[in-house]
Amino acid sequence: MPTVTVRTETQADAKQVEKVLFQAFGNREDESELVKRIRQSEGFIPELSLVAEQNGEIVGHILLSKAKVVNGDQQTGVIALAPLAVDPKHQKQGIGGLLIQEGVERCRKLGYELVLLIGHPAYYPKFGFKPARPYGLELKQFDVSDDVFMVCELQDGALGRIKGVLMYPEVFL
Numbered sequence: 132m133p134t135v136t137v138r139t140e141t142q143a144d145a146k147q148v149e150k151v152l153f154q155a156f157g158n159r160e161d162e163s164e165l166v167k168r169i170r171q172s173e174g175f176i177p178e179l180s181l182v183a184e185q186n187g188e189i190v191g192h193i194l195l196s197k198a199k200v201v202n203g204d205q206q207t208g209v210i211a212l213a214p215l216a217v218d219p220k221h222q223k224q225g226i227g228g229l230l231i232q233e234g235v236e237r238c239r240k241l242g243y244e245l246v247l248l249i250g251h252p253a254y255y256p257k258f259g260f261k262p263a264r265p266y267g268l269e270l271k272q273f274d275v276s277d278d279v280f281m282v283c284e285l286q287d288g289a290l291g292r293i294k295g296v297l298m299y300p301e302v303f304l
């Protein structure tokens with residue numbers, strides 16, 4: 132398999148990223164619209180918008196951005212992973228996994244303690260994600276089953292200590 136590089140997205144990548152999102156999500160524009168809204172929001176962290184590049188072509192994209200876990204009057208800054216997309220022609224070659232691993236590692240280095248997501252329950256556990264509700268994390272903005280609401284612990288002890296309701300920023304709603 133040709134070498135795949137995972138790197139920070141630049142402005143010049145935007146059109147190709149849009150195309151990957153469009154193709155990966157079944158020719159719907161919802162996800163690229165979501166990415167545009169997040170990029171323009173307060174929760175955007177430029178080094179957490181990553182692309183996978185192969186032979187000069189963008190073949191995958193991941194975005195991780197700021198969210199909050201709210202518990203009474205306490206708030207903890209966490210990271211929400213969404214969306215993740217790999218061009219259909221390049222799927223099942225490990226590219227999604229490379230993007231998740233690099234994204235999560237960057238979050239850890241930035242000092243974040245948890246990454247949360249809504250996603251495929253057969254996919255994300257390969258990369259350290261597990262169901263979030265058993266750890267006292269809740270989601271009310273979206274009505275989803277227990278197995279798709281997942282969390283990855285980045286710092287020992289964070290799971291179980293940080294409890295409350297995950298609040299996605301307005302741009303996700």
Ligand SMILES: CC(C)(COP(=O)(O)OP(=O)(O)OC[C@H]1O[C@@H](n2cnc3c(N)ncnc32)[C@H](O)[C@@H]1OP(=O)(O)O)[C@@H](O)C(=O)NCCC(=O)NCCS
Nearest residue numbers: 155215216217222223224225226227228249250251253254
């Ligand atoms: C999900 C996605 C990002 C995975 O990217 P990828 O580069 O193909 O993933 P990887 O190569 O790292 O992993 C492939 C593995 O995940 C599995 N997998 C992929 N999509 C899956 C899904 N929806 N549910 C369960 N398993 C899935 C594959 O069967 C494969 O398993 P194997 O390693 O045991 O053979 C890609 O399929 C995609 O863009 N899908 C459409 C958009 C989407 O659903 N995004 C995620 C939203 S939560």
